[in-house]
Amino acid sequence: SQKIEQNSEALNIQEGKTATLTCNYTNYSPAYLQWYRQDPGRGPVFLLLIRENEKEKRKERLKVTFDTTLKQSLFHITASQPADSATYLCALDTGRRALTFGSGTRLQVQP
Amino acid sequence: DAMVIQNPRYQVTQFGKPVTLSCSQTLNHNVMYWYQQKSSQAPKLLFHYYDKDFNNEADTPDNFQSRRPNTSFCFLDIRSPGLGDAAMYLCATSGRGSSTDTQYFGPGTRLTVL
Numbered sequence: 246s247q248k249i250e251q252n253s254e255a256l257n258i259q260e261g262k263t264a265t266l267t268c269n270y271t272n273y274s275p276a277y278l279q280w281y282r283q284d285p286g287r288g289p290v291f292l293l294l295i296r297e298n299e300k301e302k303r304k305e306r307l308k309v310t311f312d313t314t315l316k317q318s319l320f321h322i323t324a325s326q327p328a329d330s331a332t333y334l335c336a337l338d339t340g341r342r343a344l345t346f347g348s349g350t351r352l353q354v355q356p
Numbered sequence: 357d358a359m360v361i362q363n364p365r366y367q368v369t370q371f372g373k374p375v376t377l378s379c380s381q382t383l384n385h386n387v388m389y390w391y392q393q394k395s396s397q398a399p400k401l402l403f404h405y406y407d408k409d410f411n412n413e414a415d416t417p418d419n420f421q422s423r424r425p426n427t428s429f430c431f432l433d434i435r436s437p438g439l440g441d442a443a444m445y446l447c448a449t450s451g452r453g454s455s456t457d458t459q460y461f462g463p464g465t466r467l468t469v470l
Contacts, residue, residue: 277455286466288464289399291459341411342411348396
């Protein structure tokens, strides 16, 4: 069955450092992968979309990579700030007008 | 601002007592989704509407039903809530439902079952 794995342990880093979050998937061949941010008690908010033929995508301090051979996406936040503290979810298209979400990784940026 | 609105934000119901959650959107999007999210878990898709076309996920319990009377509104009905149905319920929309569409989420309704 299709499976998405994100590190369930929280990632704690110091302000100013680069945070790197991992999304691994199995039994999928997605054409697209999306990353969302979710704050406690709120709905997810879209951040970035990357296509299978794109190796890397950037938006301000955010960078996403997509390796279809490894079946992995990495999400980087450079010069992290306490305001970046949140849970980050990856989501894969299922080809049925729907996304399947991972359970997310909680990032905590310490001042 | 165009947005996805969910009411109520918090809903308390009793075991077995039917409850309806509502979602409205001002984005004029074709697709509306309902997700269930439990603590520290992935949002789990229950069903979605593409216009009036209803699409149920295979593992969505029969206890969960949905209505979309028009483009702007979508409702989630839980006919006989059990303790295991306590969760955050998220409504989302997307423009055309294509793979490159992003999804716009509402703030969610936190359901408590006593």
